[in-house]
Amino acid sequence: MNTQLNYHHLRYFLAVATNGGITAASEAIHVSAPTLSAQLKELEAFFGKPLFRREGRQMRLTEDGRHLLRYAERIFATGDEMVEVLQRRKSAGPGTVFLGVSDGVPKLLVARLLDRAFQLAPNLQCVVREGQPQELWGALGLHQVDLVIANEAPPPNLANLPTGRRIGRMRVIFAASRTLAKSFQKNPDPAKLPVLAPARESVLRRELEQWWAAQEIEPMIRAEFDDAAAMFELAARGLGAAPIHEPVLEDVCKRYGLVALPLKPDIEDDLFVVGDKRRYSAEGVAILMDLSDGILKA
Numbered sequence: 363m364n365t366q367l368n369y370h371h372l373r374y375f376l377a378v379a380t381n382g383g384i385t386a387a388s389e390a391i392h393v394s395a396p397t398l399s400a401q402l403k404e405l406e407a408f409f410g411k412p413l414f415r416r417e418g419r420q421m422r423l424t425e426d427g428r429h430l431l432r433y434a435e436r437i438f439a440t441g442d443e444m445v446e447v448l449q450r451r452k453s454a455g456p457g458t459v460f461l462g463v464s465d466g467v468p469k470l471l472v473a474r475l476l477d478r479a480f481q482l483a484p485n486l487q488c489v490v491r492e493g494q495p496q497e498l499w500g501a502l503g504l505h506q507v508d509l510v511i512a513n514e515a516p517p518p519n520l521a522n523l524p525t526g527r528r529i530g531r532m533r534v535i536f537a538a539s540r541t542l543a544k545s546f547q548k549n550p551d552p553a554k555l556p557v558l559a560p561a562r563e564s565v566l567r568r569e570l571e572q573w574w575a576a577q578e579i580e581p582m583i584r585a586e587f588d589d590a591a592a593m594f595e596l597a598a599r600g601l602g603a604a605p606i607h608e609p610v611l612e613d614v615c616k617r618y619g620l621v622a623l624p625l626k627p628d629i630e631d632d633l634f635v636v637g638d639k640r641r642y643s644a645e646g647v648a649i650l651m652d653l654s655d656g657i658l659k660a
């Protein structure tokens with residue numbers, strides 16, 4: 363018995379199944395109808411079962427045909443993924459890892475992760491792409507990035523993503539210039555404190571808005587930022603207090619000359635890493651995923 367599956371036959375089967383008939387499939391993939399018909403007969407002979415039944419001009423899948431269709435879709439999706447990944451790696455280098463970072467994740471944490479990874483694997487190459495979580499989940503599903511670090515979990519309805527895990531929680535604390543900190547100590551009213559805030563689309567901003575509303579505080583927001591570094595620069599100049607995730611608080615305060623305020627919103631951001639270090643992935647993916655568990659510790 364011939365146990366070698368002819369993948370040309372399988373692709374022709376997929377074309378007929380998705381187009382509803384031989385004529386439509388013939389036009390879609392530019393293969394003659396007689397050729398398609400002959401190839402389908404050979405595939406049915408290979409399995410020893412009918413895969414279609416005719417209903418008028420339409421060809422309907424049998425129960426066995428429906429089972430085969432599910433496998434065929436997975437096979438060719440994996441093949442397309444293989445081509446995309448290998449072409450991408452050919453242009454970027456053999457050891458390149460594509461890391462997606464949510465815009466709400468402190469970049470000092472990413473720097474901490476990469477520093478430790480380069481110490482462990484000096485030849486590692488990494489391309490870091492920043493974006494909104496929704497964009498990064500899509501890129502991960504299309505294998506445009508290898509893993510994602512985000513401060514929110516991927517939606518459960520995205521079934522094509524690898525499994526994610528929570529690697530820790532990050533409390534939020536406000537910090538300000540020394541001059542503004544002294545002023546706040548004299549009048550510790552959060553409503554009178556000028557504030558620098560992250561962009562409205564960010565997870566942290568939504569959490570801050572909820573906290574302010576729960577505390578019945580109308581914040582004095584002086585400016586809003588997509589870029590945390592710009593926010594910290596202006597905080598250093600005394601324009602307002604900035605919310606900072608606790609794992610990077612010491613580094614940020616030292617770098618920008620800020621001091622922590624006794625103002626700690628009841629906010630804890632989760633931090634997630636989502637990727638698969640076993641499936642078609644480079645060694646660098648496994649290294650980054652293993653090290654990510656410790657990036658919340660200085």
